[in-house]
Amino acid sequence: MALIYLLVGSTAGSDPTGASTVLRFPNSYGFINQFVFGLGSLLAVAYAAAIGGSDWNWGVFRVIVARGESRSRYVIIKFVAVAIFLVIGILIAYAAGIALTLLAATMSGVSVGGPLSGGGGEDLARSIGFGSLVVTERAALGFAVAMLLRSQLAGVVTGIVLFIGEQILATVILFTTLSSSGTGFGEGLQPIGPEWFQFLPFSIGDSVLSQAPSIGGGPETLLLNPVPLELGIAVTVMYLLGSLAIGALSAERTQISG
Structure with a gap:
């Protein structure tokens, strides 16, 4: 993200109107969202899966069982900690995005406006609020996958494959639906739906x-x-x-020996 902002800042001076989307608030929030909640979702899935699967690799649950602690309580508390860490990361990344916007605008001589001006405050609140919820939900899916597979590596790989695979699947189903029914293509690309595949775990976000x-x-x-x-x-x-619930139930029902 920093490299792209610096590139835009160094080239936008020759065409200031072309930089309005990236370097002017509140439009710049859309660009920041693409990085923080697009790429950020993928990283969150991998991170949560790595954290969720690490206990199986390191034998932490054997210690929990030996102490007589609740495994489900441990799993829930651990994910809450993951979610808090992710929200903090989102806030830091968003602050960095705003700072980079101001820096790039200064380099290009573009009037950036205020981050809270022109409806920017509402856009900022909606972006962080909705984005944090979606990233946390996607992280929970990766966390649950790792708990079910009882493996850090398998959880990370499977979580990433599911995340990317669902996007590809939804796109294929969309075009299959349009081509088979004729809806959309024959009516000037009028939008359809909501369709059932928009309610899939990653797509709903x-x-x-x-x-x-x-x-x-x-x-x-x-x-x-x-x-x-x-x-x-x-x-x-x-x-x-x-x-x-799936992650907690998986931990409770797994037979742990040794």
Whole structure:
């Protein structure tokens, strides 16, 4: 992100109008969101899976059983700590994004405006609020996968594959649906939906994030209506809690010897 901002800052002076999306608030929040909640989601899945699977590799649960502690309580507390760490990381990354925006604007001589001006305060709150929820939910999915597989490496790899694979699957299903029904293509690309695949565990977060500033997305943003915000948040929370329950249940039911 820093390299891209520096590149934009060094070249935007020749065409200030082209830098408005990246270097002017509140438009710049859409660019920051792409990094913090796009790439950040992938990193969160890998990080949570690594943390969730590490206990099996290091034999921590044997110690917990020997002490007579609740395994499910331990799992939940551990994920809460992971979630807190992720939120702190989001705040730091967002602060860095704002600072880089100001730096790049100074380098290019573009008037950046204030981070809280022109509706920027509301955009900032929505971005961090919705983004933190989505990243935490996706991290919970990776955490649950690692708990089920009882492996750090398998959890990380499987979590990443599921994250990327679901995006590819949703895109394939979208175009298959459009081509088979004729809806959308024959009507000037009118958006359809919400469709069932928008409620998949990772995909539901995209509908929530669509309510925050964005600089654009894939074809699904043009061809699909987003899931209503209230429903999207409810389903996201359901997946988050369900993932925690699965992780805790997996720890409770696993036979630990030695």
